[in-house]
Amino acid sequence: MSQHPTTYVPKSAFGKWFESRLPIAGLIHSSFIAFPVPRNLNYFWTFGAILVFMLVSQIVTGVFLAMYYTPNASLAFQSVEHIMRDVNYGWLLRYLHANGASMFFVAVYIHIFRGLYYGSYKAPREILWILGVIIYGLMMATAFMGYVLPWGQMSFWGATVITNILAAIPVVGDTIQSLLWGGYSVGNPTLNRFFSIHYLLPFMIFGVVILHIWALHVPGQNNPTGVPIKSGKDAVPFTPYATIKDIFATVVFMIFFAWFVFYIPNYLGHADNYIPANPSVTPAHIVPEWYFLPFYAILRAIPDKLGGVIAMFASIAVLAFVPWLDTSRVRSTNYRPLYKQFFWILVADTLLLGWLGAKPPEGWYVIVSQIATAYYFIHFLIILPVLGFIERPLPLPNSILDSVMGVKGGAGLPTGANAEPQSKG
Amino acid sequence: MGASRHRRCAVLVFGRMLESQVAETTSTVVEPTRRDFLFIATGAAAAVGGATLVWPFIQSMTPDAATVAAGAPVEVDLAPITEGQIVKVFWRGKLIFIRNRTPAEIKAAEDVNVASLRDPQPDSARVKPGHNQWLIVYGNCTHLGCVPLGHQGAYEGWFCPCHGSVFDTSGRVRGGPAPINLPIPPYTFTSDTKIVIGQEATA
Numbered sequence: 001m002s003q004h005p006t007t008y009v010p011k012s013a014f015g016k017w018f019e020s021r022l023p024i025a026g027l028i029h030s031s032f033i034a035f036p037v038p039r040n041l042n043y044f045w046t047f048g049a050i051l052v053f054m055l056v057s058q059i060v061t062g063v064f065l066a067m068y069y070t071p072n073a074s075l076a077f078q079s080v081e082h083i084m085r086d087v088n089y090g091w092l093l094r095y096l097h098a099n100g101a102s103m104f105f106v107a108v109y110i111h112i113f114r115g116l117y118y119g120s121y122k123a124p125r126e127i128l129w130i131l132g133v134i135i136y137g138l139m140m141a142t143a144f145m146g147y148v149l150p151w152g153q154m155s156f157w158g159a160t161v162i163t164n165i166l167a168a169i170p171v172v173g174d175t176i177q178s179l180l181w182g183g184y185s186v187g188n189p190t191l192n193r194f195f196s197i198h199y200l201l202p203f204m205i206f207g208v209v210i211l212h213i214w215a216l217h218v219p220g221q222n223n224p225t226g227v228p229i230k231s232g233k234d235a236v237p238f239t240p241y242a243t244i245k246d247i248f249a250t251v252v253f254m255i256f257f258a259w260f261v262f263y264i265p266n267y268l269g270h271a272d273n274y275i276p277a278n279p280s281v282t283p284a285h286i287v288p289e290w291y292f293l294p295f296y297a298i299l300r301a302i303p304d305k306l307g308g309v310i311a312m313f314a315s316i317a318v319l320a321f322v323p324w325l326d327t328s329r330v331r332s333t334n335y336r337p338l339y340k341q342f343f344w345i346l347v348a349d350t351l352l353l354g355w356l357g358a359k360p361p362e363g364w365y366v367i368v369s370q371i372a373t374a375y376y377f378i379h380f381l382i383i384l385p386v387l388g389f390i391e392r393p394l395p396l397p398n399s400i401l402d403s404v405m406g407v408k409g410g411a412g413l414p415t416g417a418n419a420e421p422q423s424k425g
Numbered sequence: 426m427g428a429s430r431h432r433r434c435a436v437l438v439f440g441r442m443l444e445s446q447v448a449e450t451t452s453t454v455v456e457p458t459r460r461d462f463l464f465i466a467t468g469a470a471a472a473v474g475g476a477t478l479v480w481p482f483i484q485s486m487t488p489d490a491a492t493v494a495a496g497a498p499v500e501v502d503l504a505p506i507t508e509g510q511i512v513k514v515f516w517r518g519k520l521i522f523i524r525n526r527t528p529a530e531i532k533a534a535e536d537v538n539v540a541s542l543r544d545p546q547p548d549s550a551r552v553k554p555g556h557n558q559w560l561i562v563y564g565n566c567t568h569l570g571c572v573p574l575g576h577q578g579a580y581e582g583w584f585c586p587c588h589g590s591v592f593d594t595s596g597r598v599r600g601g602p603a604p605i606n607l608p609i610p611p612y613t614f615t616s617d618t619k620i621v622i623g624q625e626a627t628a
Binding site for chain 1: 483486487488489492496513515517518519520564565567568569570571572586587588589601602603604
């Protein structure tokens with residue numbers, strides 16, 4: 001934002017008076033109206049806006065749910081049923097919030113793989129990428145704590161399993177576990193503090209999202225060619241081009257969201273969570289929510305408690321190092337014929353891990369989990385660094401404009417094509 | 426007279442120049458002033474004070490007095506537990522299995538090559554002398570805390586449905602990801618059919 005001196009000129013006298021005291025209108029104008037956007041962005045670039053929408057949606061529905069929810073171990077389950085049965089439109093608020101979490105992760109996974117495919121983590125966007133990894137971590141913590149709140153069987157046992165994971169950390173593990181529990185086991189104090197932190201974290205996410213957008217607006221957006229904007233002809237102004245496209249994509253995403261909320265609201269949940277928490281019986285098959293399954297598979301693949309915990313955290317932490325693990329100077333995978341194949345193998349490997357995470361930990365599922373886990377780390381720690389040295393990338397277009405116009409090697413452009421869209425009025 | 430005064434004056438001026446030069450070059454090692462002391466002392470007080478303020482917030486998250494009080498020892502009557510039965514009780518919110526073992530289960534637990542175990546412990550170390558039919562263990566798997574199912578798994582002890590850990594009739598881990606045996610809670614026999622969980626024998 002600071003990189004783009006605003007061209008905003010207030011029209012009214014009040015506008016001038018206000019702008020000289022708080023230049024927020026100019027900031028918005030330079031960031032979201034006049035901001036230059038590469039003209040070749042595809043629909044994968046709309047997921048940032050969709051994610052902002054999902055964050056706001058989760059905060060709004062969550063604030064209303066908190067008006068009716070009771071964070072007490074003996075009342076929580078009943079209060080959720082009260083929301084579902086008695087509160088006017090309570091069913092809608094809860095289904096929007098519960099399915100909204102899943103939609104948030106659908107969008108974030110597309111957003112992350114978009115970044116991995118188009119090399120959006122490469123210089124000068126490393127800080128932007130790391131902020132994204134931090135947001136993802138905060139999202140996972142928030143989603144986990146939120147799932148505990150209804151205090152059903154999956155809530156209770158999910159909390160038990162995850163807090164026991166933290167106890168595996170050497171030296172400080174037991175202290176962390178005790179501070180999370182507030183007692184000798186998962187119980188009422190645990191539920192109270194999870195509710196408090198679940199309410200806090202989304203606002204922390206909101207803060208990091210602002211930093212994420214700020215870090216995005218310094219170098220500007222990446223694009224499918226990975227070639228930076230070189231002239232005004234490569235770009236279009238954010239408004240109306242990106243604004244309208246983002247709104248359209250968000251509306252399409254809302255239809256997908258609404259299909260879950262209104263037709264299959266419990267499809268992504270577990271029936272066991274409609275049984276009140278019972279510390280003496282574990283559900284036959286504990287499975288986390290779908291968005292944690294790949295990491296759950298990695299946790300279970302290692303036949304050692306601490307080793308499994310380290311592998312699980314490492315599988316997320318490795319993402320933060322991707323800007324330096326990828327040694328190729330070409331950003332977009334469109335111009336990396338070898339890496340393109342390995343990218344899709346990674347996608348398949350992650351989906352396979354997700355599928356394995358939902359399977360019982362026995363027989364050949366364990367072996368396949370171990371192979372898939374090994375491949376996940378081999379991709380990031382070996383394939384990604386090595387490919388940069390041995391791969392011969394395809395020739396890059398001279399500019400975004402050349403790529404859009406299908407120009408190869410400086411042939412003439414059709415008349416009018418190189419007019420600057422900003423100057424069209 | 427006049428000349429000598431002049432010379433003295435020149436020496437004085439030169440001396441002052443020298444003094445000011447020295448002061449300039451050594452300005453980084455000037456004597457600390459009272460202002461410096463106050464600055465550092467105030468900063469240190471603020472840092473220590475701020476750090477101290479964290480203490481009550483962290484302490485508020487530890488188990489409170491009511492929770493600790495509710496964790497007092499509990500008495501369990503073993504008389505109604507029939508042979509082969511596993512009973513679940515709670516102490517400090519933690520599940521505890523009380524298993525009245527059959528002679529076959531005791532024999533299976535004792536006839537094990539202890540050295541071959543992941544967490545080597547003879548059965549005799551896991552029960553109280555003279556009460557070896559009673560196995561009393563925490564009921565949460567040592568992997569991630571699920572409740573294992575009794576009388577299941579290859580050793581008919583327990584089997585954890587979550588991640589596949591297998592325990593024998595002494596509650597020792599025999600397979601799966603669990604790192605250690607099911608721990609033994611502190612307990613003591615007050616009579617042949619009564620135990621107090623949470624209290625070790627004082628003998």
